[in-house]
Every structure is written in C-alpha cells, then in structure tokens.
Amino acid sequence: MEKPSHVATADGKQASHRIAVVTGGNKGVGLEVCRQLAAQGVTVILTARDEKRGKDAVESICRESNLSNVVFHQLDVRDDSSVASLARHIESRYGELDILVNNAAVVGVAADEEGLKALNLDAETWTSGRAATVLKDVFQNTYEVARDCLDTNYYGCKRVTEALLPLLKLSKSGAKIVNASSLASELKRMPNEELRKDLSNIDIWDEARIEAVLNTFMDDLKNGRLEEAGWPAMLPAYSVSKMVINLYTRILARRYPEMRVNCVRPGFVRTDINWNLGTLTPEQGARGPVMLALLPQDGPTGCYFDQTEMVNVW
Template sequence: MTTTLITGANKGLGFETARRLIEAGHTVYVGSRDAERGRQAAERLGARLVHIDVTDETSVAEAAKSVEADGGLDVLINNAGVEGTVVGAGDTTVDTLRPLFETNVYGPVRVTHAFLPLLLRSAAPVVVNVSSGLASLTMVSAPDTPTHAYPGVAYPASKTALNMITVQYAKAFPGIRINAVEPGFTATDLNGHRGTQTVEEGAGIIVRMAQVGQDGPTGGYFDASGPLPW
C-alpha cells in the first residue's frame, strides 16, 4: 500500500489529486492548515487528516511525527501555495515577496526536510513539487505569450526557486523520484477561479508524477504534454 501526503489538500487541486490517488489505491493524508476544513475534506474523500501549516516549524514537525507513528510515507506532494496580490516590478518590495516565499519556497523545504527520514525508508519514494508555467524563464521571456504578459514578480520568482530546489534535491537523493509539475491555468481559489482548466484537468500531471516508478524521471519539470523548458 502506497501512503501519500498532500499539503493544501482540503480543496482545489490538492483535493482532486487526493481523490484520484485514493481511487488508484493510495492511502492519502489530507494535509490542511485549517483543521476543520481538513476534517471535512478527509471525511468526504475517505482519507486521513493531518493538520499541517507549512509556514510553521512546530506544525510540520508534529505532522511528521504523526505520520511516522501511523507507519511512514512513500509519496510527498508539496501542493500548498499562494499567489498573493499581483503587482508589477515597479511596486514590488521585499514585503511583497516575503509571504509568497514563506509558503511556496520555505514551505516545501520545511516539509521535505521533516519528512525526508520517512521517505528514505520507503521502497519507492516520490516527491512532487507543484510549480507553475510562470516558473520557466524560457516561457516568461517569450514575447506574445500569456506567460510573458504576466506582470507579477513574486509568484513567478517563488516558483522558479522551487524548480531549483527540485533539481538540487533530486541530485542529492537519487533514490527518490523528485519532480516539479505545472498543472496549467486551473480554476482554483489561488487565482480567483479565473483559470481556464478544471481541477480534473489540472490534477492529471500531479497524479501521474505521484505514481512514477523507480525507473521514472527525476529532477525534471513537466506539464501534461511532457518536459518543460527551464
């Protein structure tokens, strides 16, 4: 039985990913910062709840102890993320970046570090970092594209940092399949449901990369069509 933790899984892409992986036979922990919403989501899914705030060291450490006591972990999906208020470069300050980096960058590092001992005990450990097409320097630099038109600094910068973290962790731990994925512009709370895809469509690549075997890719960056340019 494969045991999977998904952060930010009480709604949106995380919830749909949990639903699909449960269908595939995984035992899923719904990671949620809001304990009550997490409890409701876990009950709807037939999943386990773990209360976890990725911005809080104590919360993450307690979540790791709880999952360890229940038997361990095979797959970690770092899905929790925020976009914040989109402001252009001229109005961007350190205070604009700080909350996004706290969740989108420090959060995955904090969670991965805490659960790394459990993953290293797994026979087939996997980490999926939910990134964005806006993390691609190549794509954001391409004129006349939606990624080029995006004016914000903080969110793309945080996801580009997450991509680098993905690569460096994959190099450091070759026994773990560690990849970043781009779900596409999916209608979720993160973007005020402006996205053009459904969560069913967006979750596809997350679900696929959560199930890669030990002969699968690692240190990569993928969307539903395949590898993406950095």
C-alpha cells in the same frame, strides 16, 4: 510498530499500503490530487492549515467518492512546530512515507478582485504574461505579502520536504516527491539576463545560493527596484518562488537519485489562486501531479512537466 497492510477502497479491493502526504489538500488541485490518489488505493494524508476546512474536505471525498482511505492532519507549512508534528504523526502511525506532493501555495500579491474581474482578461493574455502592464492597477506587491509567498511556496516546500525525508528514505515502493510549479516559472519570463543564465545552470545551485537570490529579491522589492533589477513583472514573488522550486526539485533529484523528484505545472486551473479565472477543472489539473506521484521507479527524475508532458523550461 505495525504499518497498515491494506485499506478498503470503494470497490472493495485491498489497497496498496503506499502512504502519501498532500499539502494544501483541502481545495482546488490539492483536493483532487487526494481524491485521485485515494482512488488508486493510496492512503492519503490530506493536510491543510485550517482544521475545519481540512476535515470537511476529507468528509467530502468520503461522501462523494465513497473512499475511506483519506485522513486529515493539520499542517501550516510556514510553522516549524506544525511540520514537526506531522512528521512525528507519520513516524508513529505508519513508520515510513512513499509520496509527498508539495502543493500548498499562495499567489503573492494583494488584488483588487472587482477591478480584476472588470478587466475581463482572456486566458491567453493571462498565461502569456502580456497582462502585466494592465494588472499594475489591480495588483499590489507589498513586502509582507511577498514574504509570505516565499515562506509558503519555497521555504514551506523545503521545510516539509526536509522534515519528511527520513521517512521517504524508508519507502519500500520507492519515494516520489512532486513539487507544484507554474508557467510563471519559465526562465523566458525573467528579464534579468545574467540571472536567467544562472538559473539554467543547475551545477552552481544549492539551497544557500537560492536563499541569497531570494534575499536579493526581497531587498529589491523593499527598495522599489524590481523593474530596474530585471525581476519578472507579472506576479513577481510568485514567479520567483516557482523558479526556485524548479531549482530545488533538481537539487533534490541530484542528491537523492534513488527517489523520483519532479515538478509539474498543473495547467491554468480554475482555483482560488487565480481568482477562478482558469480554464481547466481541478480534476484535469490533478492528472499531472498524480501521474508523477505514481511513477515507476525507473521513471524520470529532476524534470519539469506541463500537465502530463515533460518539457524543457530551464
């Protein structure tokens, strides 16, 4: 098996042979991460659930940025067979993987979009979490939507990471894993004091314990006990999914010290996931994930970044 040694970039230089996978790459921050990595000479596998949207995204990067080192592969992070297909493709085509950006996510509520727009909330109110009370009338936390949120945001990330770990271990440049997190993951937003304490103690966590907590969350949602049990009031499924993404990041960093594994909040970016209410552009939001994807091998690992700044949210 021969791995491509170079790809021609916009300026005609010989690109690095680093290979990256970006999940949820067809729009928003994911699309811009693909563009910025490709501009740095990385061969980028842009993935998306919808084949047409994914291929259109690759064509837009090629057309608008004159970059030919972005390719498409279909991926539904919720589907084991889809994930396995991607892993087989990378193994047969490239033989290894250097960068994984787990960006795919959904917001985890059913929203009355017209009602949401009518509230005309400012960015500070939205990001502070104070909007939870007024949003009760426009957000609906259904069991099915919450289950899909956890399956995409956490289990999807875990599914893809576990499938691609054998290829990441073969990276000659040093593997990087970047997990998309959120301001909603900050532990100060967790009303349940006991769980908040537990979430800050990485030594007691593994994937089995995370799954047990998520099962408890889903049971409480099903039984109408979210508020009583002290779960986050603002976007509960999304918030919990990102809290456990932070944990999973630290678990991976501890387990694979030779890799650089970090999570990042891209910022309040104007994308579909927040009904385009954000204040940052996707280009701005991509800077943190791209920085972490291109870290030197002596860079930080097991850390949380707010855009490009390391902060402590545990």
